Amino acid sequence: MTQDAEVDALVRARIRGLRIAKGWSLDELAARCYLSPSTLSRIETGHRRIGLDQLTAIARALGASLDQLVETANDDVVIKPHHHPERGITTWMLSGDHEHAGLTVARVRVTRPASRRPEDLRVHPGRDWFTVLSGTVELVLGDRLVIVETGEAASFSTMTPHSFGARGGPAEVIAVLTPDGERTHVHS
Incomplete structure (x- = not known):
């Protein structure tokens, strides 16, 4: 054919x-x-x-x-992980090419703690959302430290300087990111 x-x-x-x-x-x-x-x-x-x-x-x-x-069918049925050892994360891009109204859905495995150094805190337009699948996530929002446990979710303005990381061992999240969030957290 x-x-x-x-x-x-x-x-x-x-x-x-x-x-x-x-x-x-x-x-x-x-x-x-x-x-x-x-x-x-x-x-x-x-x-x-x-x-x-x-x-x-x-x-x-x-x-x-x-x-x-x-549109032709995408033959990529199996989603391969992208390892970023220097940043302590592994990502699986669950949505391709901003197919969900400009949002990206990603599974993220985090092994490093969140950085509190001002030069490591990121700011970008929009909001980020994530839910913790396993482990515990430290979310630094400006001067605040927010602990997000397995089964809990977080949503926050990304105009607040922020970073996130694992607490007490690896953590996995499903994150919903705007294009700016994807560039900042996944591809930076």
């Missing part, structure tokens, strides 16, 4: 899958995108080429973007 044929089949499967997930019949989706049910059926089954105007109307009716309908 050629790449074009693979993308075509993927788009058709996504249209059908989204329609079924919404619980809509062919008639219901056809009415929402101003196509006849038979045209929509032939599009889904591959018996009719999809015109850009039809694809746009179908995407709009399904609440999807054209990009979502036509």
